Amino acid sequence: MSAFFAIVKRDLTLALRRKNEVITSVFFFVVVAALFPLGIGPEMNTLRLVAPGILWVGALLASMLSLGRMFATDYADGTLEQMALSPNSLSLLVAAKILAHWLLSGLPLVLLAPILGLQFDLSTNALWVLTLSLLLGTPVLSLIGAVGAALTLGVRGGDVLLSLLVLPLYVPALVFGAGAVQAEISGLGASAHLSVLAALVLVAAVFSPWASAASLRIALES
Amino acid sequence: MIQKLFFYASPQNFYPLAGKLWPVFACLATVLTVWGLWLGMFVAPTDFQQGEGYRIIFVHVPASWMSMVIYLAMAFWALLGLTFNTRLSGMMTKALAPTGAICAFLSLWTGALWGKPMWGTWWVWDARLTSELILFFLYLGHIALTNAIDDPRRADKAGGILALVGALNVPVIYFSVKWWNTLHQGASVSLTKGSSMAQVMLEAMLIMGVAFWMYAAAMALYRVRSIIVVRERHAQWVAELPEVKAQMMKNASGGTKA
Numbered sequence: 099m100s101a102f103f104a105i106v107k108r109d110l111t112l113a114l115r116r117k118n119e120v121i122t123s124v125f126f127f128v129v130v131a132a133l134f135p136l137g138i139g140p141e142m143n144t145l146r147l148v149a150p151g152i153l154w155v156g157a158l159l160a161s162m163l164s165l166g167r168m169f170a171t172d173y174a175d176g177t178l179e180q181m182a183l184s185p186n187s188l189s190l191l192v193a194a195k196i197l198a199h200w201l202l203s204g205l206p207l208v209l210l211a212p213i214l215g216l217q218f219d220l221s222t223n224a225l226w227v228l229t230l231s232l233l234l235g236t237p238v239l240s241l242i243g244a245v246g247a248a249l250t251l252g253v254r255g256g257d258v259l260l261s262l263l264v265l266p267l268y269v270p271a272l273v274f275g276a277g278a279v280q281a282e283i284s285g286l287g288a289s290a291h292l293s294v295l296a297a298l299v300l301v302a303a304v305f306s307p308w309a310s311a312a313s314l315r316i317a318l319e320s
Numbered sequence: 321m322i323q324k325l326f327f328y329a330s331p332q333n334f335y336p337l338a339g340k341l342w343p344v345f346a347c348l349a350t351v352l353t354v355w356g357l358w359l360g361m362f363v364a365p366t367d368f369q370q371g372e373g374y375r376i377i378f379v380h381v382p383a384s385w386m387s388m389v390i391y392l393a394m395a396f397w398a399l400l401g402l403t404f405n406t407r408l409s410g411m412m413t414k415a416l417a418p419t420g421a422i423c424a425f426l427s428l429w430t431g432a433l434w435g436k437p438m439w440g441t442w443w444v445w446d447a448r449l450t451s452e453l454i455l456f457f458l459y460l461g462h463i464a465l466t467n468a469i470d471d472p473r474r475a476d477k478a479g480g481i482l483a484l485v486g487a488l489n490v491p492v493i494y495f496s497v498k499w500w501n502t503l504h505q506g507a508s509v510s511l512t513k514g515s516s517m518a519q520v521m522l523e524a525m526l527i528m529g530v531a532f533w534m535y536a537a538a539m540a541l542y543r544v545r546s547i548i549v550v551r552e553r554h555a556q557w558v559a560e561l562p563e564v565k566a567q568m569m570k571n572a573s574g575g576t577k578a
Binding site: 245249250253254255256259262263265266267269270273274277294298305309312313316317319 | 402454457458460461464465468469470473474477478481482484485486488489492493496497499500
């Protein structure tokens with residue numbers, strides 16, 4: 099377990115030394131959310147209706163932007179090989195890297211979402227549900243994305259390929275995440291959606307580190 | 321029995337078997353397609369609600385079935401390949417993917433053609449249509465990934481993991497899309513047919529289903545033969561194949577002329 103926290107700490111330290119990358123993907127989220135009203139029109143009733151979808155798709159794309167970097171630098175400088183050789187299970191170390199990725203690219207989005215939600219005139223309850231759904235949903239994005247990032251490691255045109263692989267697999271998280279907010283707005287209550295999201299996180303947390311570790315081993319073999 | 325299966329797990333031994341099998345499947349596919357289409361186009365009665373337009377069902381439904389079956393088959397070969405570390409399994413996964421993508425595309429395309437006269441729209445965000453579309457994306461992702469990796473062994477293994485992750489995800493995607501759909505829009509269009517199908521329509525559809533199955537098997541075996549020859553081109557046994565020898569002779573004579 100100490101190795102787990104050591105890796106989380108290391109990744110956070112590395113990222114904070116280069117704040118640029120973290121801040122860029124957060125700003126991407128802000129800019130995308132601001133572009134949609136310009137495309138759709140300033141009609142508040144329409145915007146309120148499309149807000150959950152826009153904010154969720156924005157969060158999804160923003161968290162995907164940083165996926166390519168999850169393993170790439172460690173792969174380039176050989177750290178990843180050392181991790182694979184270490185006596186600790188690679189799945190555990192990968193889980194630490196996924197957690198670090200979420201802390202750097204998921205959590206800022208969760209914290210920022212209520213403010214962006216205000217631009218779309220969401221009610222207080224809807225804002226709470228939006229934040230909660232992103233809190234439960236963004237880890238799913240990091241977990242599923244890790245498998246894709248591991249599969250495309252060192253592959254030609256990996257970044258574009260990564261989006262093609264990962265986006266279809268994000269559908270359940272998007273459906274239930276944006277659906278939770280929609281359900282809250284329409285008065286149905288969001289608890290069912292949030293429960294399913296929580297279930298998705300748990301299942302992904304079990305399988306994803308394992309599948310990512312297997313994919314990383316394949317990448318390291320060749 | 322198991323011994324026999326592992327004997328054919330070697331590309332060298334499977335190549336001639338596939339060569340014998342694919343024409344059989346192709347013949348069966350042709351015969352069944354002719355029979356099924358004849359039943360469907362000429363024997364089956366006109367639907368009293370949908371007129372003649374419903375006859376696209378004889379292509380649409382089998383294509384949709386096969387798009388799902390092939391993904392399962394890919395996941396099966398992927399699992400086999402990752403557990404037993406057999407080379408042939410990865411080649412089979414790779415050989416199946418394009419046929420699966422074609423079936424998914426055909427299913428979407430014929431669905432749109434059917435939807436326009438029946439529902440008055442090319443596309444509805446129905447649960448089945450949407451999940452079929454996502455399945456099509458999964459196929460494209462698989463093909464793109466395996467093509468982007470130069471080392472064939474790595475491509476096979478990475479593709480295998482992706483196929484398994486996708487296969488785990490397909491039911492989740494289906495149910496999430498279904499729930500999303502029922503929440504967002506009322507049942508403006510119902511895909512379930514009110515009346516039960518006439519016996520001959522069902523027969524024609526099942527025959528076409530088997531025909532598509534045979535077609536997929538023939539195409540996969542044909543394609544896997546090409547993949548085997550390309551991947552094993554440095555092996556002695558490939559150089560000794562009569563078809564490869566004939567091609568070499570042709571190239572050599574062409575080369576001297578030029």
